[in-house]
Amino acid sequence: MKVGRRAVSADGHAVQMVKQAVSLRSARGGSYREPDGRQRAVAVAHRR
Structure with a gap:
């Protein structure tokens, strides 16, 4: 699950997932x- 700043800023669901x-x-x-x-x-x- 690679969430970038753009994805987080564009999608609110991404923020919740993170x-x-x-x-x-x-x-x-x-x-x-x-x-x-x-x-x-x-x-x-x-990474861990």
Whole structure:
């Protein structure tokens, strides 16, 4: 799931998906709660 800034800005669903993914990742075992590191958190989670 590669979400770019354009996709997030263009689609509101993308933002929700990213938020859900981040929350799921944090619940699994990784506190990624940064207003400016949302996309970064997603990238890190996918990279791991």
